[in-house]
Amino acid sequence: MTLPGVYGAIEFACTGELGQMRGGLDRDFAELVAQMCAANMAIYRMQATGWTKLTGQKGFLPERGFSFVTLDHVVMGMNGNAVLAHSKDFDYDAAYQRFNASV
Numbered sequence: 001m002t003l004p005g006v007y008g009a010i011e012f013a014c015t016g017e018l019g020q021m022r023g024g025l026d027r028d029f030a031e032l033v034a035q036m037c038a039a040n041m042a043i044y045r046m047q048a049t050g051w052t053k054l055t056g057q058k059g060f061l062p063e064r065g066f067s068f069v070t071l072d073h074v075v076m077g078m079n080g081n082a083v084l085a086h087s088k089d090f091d092y093d094a095a096y097q098r099f100n101a102s103v
Contacts, residue, residue, distance in 0.1 A: 003091060003094055005074075005085040005086040005089030005091070006085040007023050007025075008021065008022060008024065008084040009021070009022045010025070010030050011081055012035075012038055012077070014038055014041065014042070016035040016037075016038035017034065018030055018031045018034040036075070037082050040066045040068060041063055041066065044063045048061050064079065067092065073087055074087050076092070078096075078099040078100075079099065081099070
């Protein structure tokens with residue numbers, strides 16, 4: 001994935017295991033990010049399922065992805081893949097389009 005600000009990419013399983021990784025990422029750090037990605041997806045699924053059951057409102061599932069944003073960095077994940085980027089340079093729309101093109 002060649003997107004502005006991106007310095008790494010990973011594959012992650014819903015159980016948190018790290019698949020392939022690209023860029024100059026430290027393996028231990030990439031494993032931590034893979035676990036964080038899986039946890040974010042699981043938390044969203046729990047909240048969306050609970051809200052749907054409690055309120056009857058639909059449209060929150062299936063879960064597709066997330067963005068985790070800090071002052072300096074972004075992790076955007078979708079469909080078992082994630083990119084890591086510098087916040088100031090990252091193009092969310094371009095990344096979203098790229099993730100959706102691979103579905």
